[in-house]
Amino acid sequence: LNVCNLFSFTSPAVKRLLGWKQGDEEEKWAEKAVDALVKKLKKKKGAMEDLEKALSCPGQPSKCVTIPRSLDGRLQVSHRKGLPHVIYCRVWRWPDLQSHHELKPLEVCEYPFGSKQKEVCINPYHYKRVESPDVQPVEYEEPSHWCSIVYYELNNRVGEAYHASSTSVLVDGFTDPSNNKNRFCLGLLSNVNRNSTIENTRRHIGKGVHLYYVGGEVYAECLSDTSIFVQSRNCNYHHGFHPTTVCKIPSGCSLKIFNNQEFAQLLAQSVNHGFEAVYELTKMCTIRMSFVKGWGAEYHRQDVTSTPCWIEVHLHGPLQWLDKVLTQMGSPLNPISSVS
Incomplete structure (x- = not known):
């Protein structure tokens, strides 16, 4: 089956380039990657021709094909x-390529890429593949307490x-003293x-929120008569929202607020981008939730610390996993704390 035939609504330039695609790299994603590249290369005279020449004559010398x-x-x-x-070497040469550590320029x-110039060469035949450095995989372990709530x-x-x-x-507004x-x-x-204001808000918490952790996923169910408001970067990533978006959960409704599998994929990708990129994921391990009153872009309260009653949920498993990865990457041995 010719790859080109799969894309009936694709521009001729993209179709041609997809003809050289390797292996089973996800079809739609590869198409979008090539389409984004074509838009950039069309602004440069001769760039498309140089790329097509490189792809069609792998053994022959070819020019740099650059994007900003x-x-x-x-x-x-x-x-x-x-x-x-890495993206274009994966599309046109090595579908199983994991990271930039496996590539060296000719x-x-x-x-x-490593020269930090204003332009980057994406000609896949200007790079060679090398063995990636030996980083031991870090296993995920379930902690005795899956979360703490403040x-x-x-x-x-x-x-x-x-x-x-x-x-x-259950996090509720009642007074059961029995631990x-x-x-x-x-x-x-x-x-x-x-x-x-706080006293009045506390009276409306009622049955509050039901948090449950099942099959590597965390859900929040609103049992209160009034809505709860949740800021979860993992949930926002899944839905394609801005990272700091606050989602409203009406009474009787529930929302998946964390997915271990998606977090694992993000962690694997972030390791290739260094310590800071991995550390940034600590923000994903903390979920904020307010009762009765919302905050964020659509409310006059801009920050969660302006809401009368709210909780912060720290997910221990992902935080401990990050800590192990960071330690192996050469981090200070301090435990990871909440990052606002």
Whole structure:
């Protein structure tokens, strides 16, 4: 089957280039990657011809084919970000290519990715493949407490952190003093700085929120008569939202707020981009949730610390996993803390 026949709505230039595609690289993603490249190359005289020549005559000398370097060096195709030379080497030469550590530029290349010039060469025949360095895989382990929950009123932390050992947890506004391992009762907690807005909001928490962890996924179900508001970077990534988007969960509704598998994929990708990229994922391991009052772009409260009653959920498994990876990458041995 000719790859070109699969794309009935594709421009002729993209169709031609897809004819040289290797292996089973995801069809739609490869098409989008090539389409993005064609748009850039069409602005440069002769660039398309140079690329086609390189692809059609693999053994022959070829010219650099360059695109402008982005601010962070990466290129976004669909929801995935990657280094441009890796993306196009994967499309046209090595579908199983994992990271830029496996690529070395040939001496003839004038604009190799590593040279940090304003232009980057994406000619797949200007790179050779090398063995990737030996980084031991770090396994995910389930901790004894899958999460801890901290309660806040405005910007004041109130009471001790609650450590969840049960995979099903209720956070409610009631006053059960029996240390029930499945319940975190906010009604018990006192705060001398409480104002009338906080008092009124606390009265409306009611049955609150049901958090449950099943099959590597975390869900939040609103049991309260009023909505709850959730900021989860993992959930936002899944839906293609801006990372700091706040989602409203109406009464009786639930939302998947974390997925271990997607987090694992992001972690694997981030390792290729270094320590800082991996450390940035700590933000994904903390989920913020407010009761009754919302915050963010569509509300007059811009920040969660302006809401009367809110909780912060720290996911222990992903945080410990990140800590192990960072330690192996040469991090300081300090435990990872919450990053706001």
